[in-house]
Amino acid sequence: MLFNSIDFLIFLPIVFFLYWFVANKNLKYQNLLLLASSYYFYSCWDWRFLFLLIFSTQLDYYTGIKIFNSTRRTNKKIWLWISVGVNLGFLGVFKYYNFFAESFEQAMSLLGIKTSLGSLKVILPVGISFYTFHGLSYVIDIYYDRIKPERNFINYSLFVSFFPLLVAGPIERATHLLPQIVKKRDFNYRNAVDGLRQILWGLFKKIVIANNCAEFADTIFNNNSHQSGSTIILGALFFTYQIYCDFSGYSDIALGTAKLFGIDLLRNFSYPYFSRDIAEFWRRWHISLSSWFKDYLYIPLGGSKGGMWLKIRNTFIIFIVSGFWHGANWTFIIWGLLNAIYIMPSIIFNTNRNNIEIVAKGNFFPNFREIISIGITFTVTVFAWIFFRASNVTNAFLYIKEIFSYSILSLPKFEGMKNSYVILLLTFIMFFIEWFGREYQYGLAFVSKFKHRKMRWFMYYLLIFIIIYYSGKEQQFIYFQF
Structure with a gap:
């Protein structure tokens, strides 16, 4: 179900x-x-x-x-x-x-x-x-x-x-x-309303963004040998949006549903694509799994108390095991290994706790340095997702090879390209809403602070209309296979 x-x-x-x-x-x-x-x-x-x-x-x-x-x-x-x-x-x-x-x-x-x-x-x-x-x-x-x-x-x-x-x-x-x-x-009425709001936001991310991005990502990944470098990059971006909206959408629905029964579940996502480094990304992505590995594997192995070598070894173990937890395929292990390599500079130079608070807290715009940091973190994350999505290691390297061809200078083009424009716009709006609500537990929560009731209900009805319009594709959630 x-x-x-x-x-x-x-x-x-x-x-x-x-x-x-x-x-x-x-x-x-x-x-x-x-x-x-x-x-x-x-x-x-x-x-x-x-x-x-x-x-x-x-x-x-x-x-x-x-x-x-x-x-x-x-x-x-x-x-x-x-x-x-x-x-x-x-x-x-x-x-x-x-x-x-x-x-x-x-x-x-x-x-x-x-x-x-x-x-x-x-x-x-x-x-x-x-x-x-x-x-x-x-x-x-x-x-x-x-x-x-x-x-x-x-x-x-x-x-x-x-x-x-x-x-x-x-x-x-x-x-x-x-x-x-x-x-x-x-029964707590306010808590139940908040649960329904979070369910609505999760359904929007899953049905509207994730399901459609999955369709475009599948088209490009399954035919990557015939695509230009620019299209290949677009395919990786589609999967990046898909996996986030699919899994965080599920988590929003799960947490919202639990609130209807008076139960609070652990938060699983905290705007990971706004992270300024990989260490911050992993504090904000699949939080319950990351903290589980930290408490039941990393710390029992010695954590970070046994010197730099032990800290590096334990970090690599954690990320490789995390990759293997996701699936029995070498692509997941390489994905975990890549993330371990990404996080190494912050481990070695002890900067992994530099970005604890949400980016630009109390301000609407981040500063220039934060924009660059977010951009770099997002780029290397997209690259790692290629291995996560590829069916095997050979296909992953062939996919990456196409990125570094001269065709990267051409305009993206694939079957269904015109249909993707609206989804890309809706994805941008989704991230804009999450940016605006990043200091709340989930993106749409800030709507509850609107003074005018009509504005709140307009937002809800608009989201419901868009969800109904794009419904009809009962696609399973990505993490069901894990």
Whole structure:
């Protein structure tokens, strides 16, 4: 069930009505309703994988209690590694087995040894990377005595499976979400209105910008050998806009939907394309994943406390693992490696914390230095996205090769070029709105500060009209494949 589908448009009001008007007086019934709704939501993808989700939930629930109850550190570690091993084992089989098998066969063939490990013809369970990380953070936090286990199985299951975040995050922490689940929630009109506003903004980014940019990016990437250098650059830009509006659009809808039920989820995006360096970009892009790797991998590896060499090593590990988390393809690993190289100057010269606040805070225009910094950061980010989008490494290098041809001086031209003009204009308007609202939690939030109600409603109706006009393409969100 897609957020941008008719099914979800029917599903959400029904759950909302039952939640606030039928189960409103009883927290237990509210949580049970949300859990049942979440399992139904997930089973709409493929009901068979619902059993995998439930098994993973039961495993972490049980091992969490065992870790907490164990008096010996050895026993705690055993239960921890059972959870980690089984969870990563499932992730490895479904997501990475074919990659490792094919890579091993290719490596052996270079040595003149023919091997055949076979391949698994299985569908990747949607959201497996996300709910696996939910469970892992929970048991690791219990192991390090950061939290106590949740004894109520319904409450814990809802933490793992809450439908707005189930298939593409944000990756929640038990310390943030579980206290909200176990506490009585009262309806807040202002919070619900803000949630609807954020959903509207997410739908605009997904349906209007991301879906159309995806169409243009696919046309150019799939026919790059016949395109000019200038068109190739335009294709990379289309994908850059697509992946941001697709994933941040999903996050906006997820956070807005959760607000309708009185729950606040972790913020996942904070205007990353306005970043002045790569370190800032990674503090603003997929925030929940970046912070997860920082807390559960980077810091346990030693973080930045063991000298420059250790800091550099750990940074490369984090980015390579992050690339591999996104998919079983060398293109993702190179993408992660590129970002590690990009961030190295700020690590070496200790400038990675220079840009903490949002750019030009309190001012409408950035200064000249900030404009140059944003431009450079955006350019190298676009270049890295080419590897993220390419089907394989060879195609990525062929794509890049076309950029540096004489045809880069020609005007871009591809099938559907005329249709792209309006989308490029709407993309510019979208970024303008986000720039204007960059000091808020999401771009459209600043509209709530308009003094005249008619201006607010004009903006809302205009966005709704544009969304309806461009609706009809039920394209999956990019991060469903991860």
